[in-house]
Amino acid sequence: MASRDQFQRFIFEHSQVRGAWVQLGESFREIGSQAPYPDTVRGLMGEALAASILMSSTLKFEGTLSIQAQGEGPLRTLMAECSHDRYIRGLARFDEHAVSEDSFHDLLGEGRMAITITPNKGNRYQGVVPREQGTLGGCLEDYFERSEQIPTSLFLFADENAAAGLMLQRLPGATEEDDDLWDRVNHLARTVEASELLELDSETLLHRLFHEETVRLFDAEPVAFRCSCSRERTLGALEAIGSEECYSILDEQGTIDMDCQFCHAHYRFDRNDIDHLFTGHTLH
Secondary structure, X not given: OOOOOEEEEEEEOOOOEEEEEEEXXXXXXXXXXXXXXXXXXXXXXXXXXXXXXXXXXXXXXXXXXXXXXXXXXXXXXXXXXXXXXXXXXXXXXXXXXXXXXXXXXXXXXXXXXXXXEEEOOOOOEEEEOOOOOOOHHHHHXXXXXXXXXXXXXXXXXXXXXXXXXXXXXXXXXXXXXXXXHHHHHHHHHOOOOHHHHHHOXXXXXXXXXXXXXXXXXXXXXXXXXXXXXXXXXXXXXXXXXXXXXXXXXXXXXXXXXXXXXXXXXXEEEOHHHHHHHXXXXXXX
């Protein structure tokens, strides 16, 4: 059994071509257990989680990268997020009576997809992902080509128990030899089977695909599910909607109850909590 919930970078020596590999097991199953996801929705969410990890590995700062899709098909919302330290979370909202489609576009219908990068310090950035390809990986490849001008290949797979991904990128400054290498390794990567990516460890997979190339594999990094919600962040959301709305809810319901969409953690706030939020003091 391959070691799951790991991410690794690799490079092709003496070239401008780099890559990354990820395999998810327990973390994917934990996220998938948060709701009764149909197989097609669960599979697409697995692909998105794998992609978010691979894409976040290109960031040079602390923060998060998320893939977000809003659609008018049976799958209304899809979100996968990865932090710089490889913590992931994800969710999907869907019409359980209408999910029968298998294809990417049929599931989402018309809608938009975006990449959101949120540094711990600094400004948030959002880029629009074209929806012109028939797979999530193809759409994200277009995003890199158009937004980053970095040729990128993504291979994403998921089943009921695991998700995995392989990313290749050609960085600026490639030589003529690198151009030949880029075409060659992409041709080899396109032969990868879902079972290989989902089941083989990174060394075995990369040797099987690129045994005629000189590949340097860096140390593995663990990946885990962890939600970033907290009582403090939830209070921040209440502050954003304003005191008038909060007190209106209190007058009607007695408390304000909020559940995290990602991990279903429950937060309850009474009048003292809201008084302290907006005035800095309570009755007691």
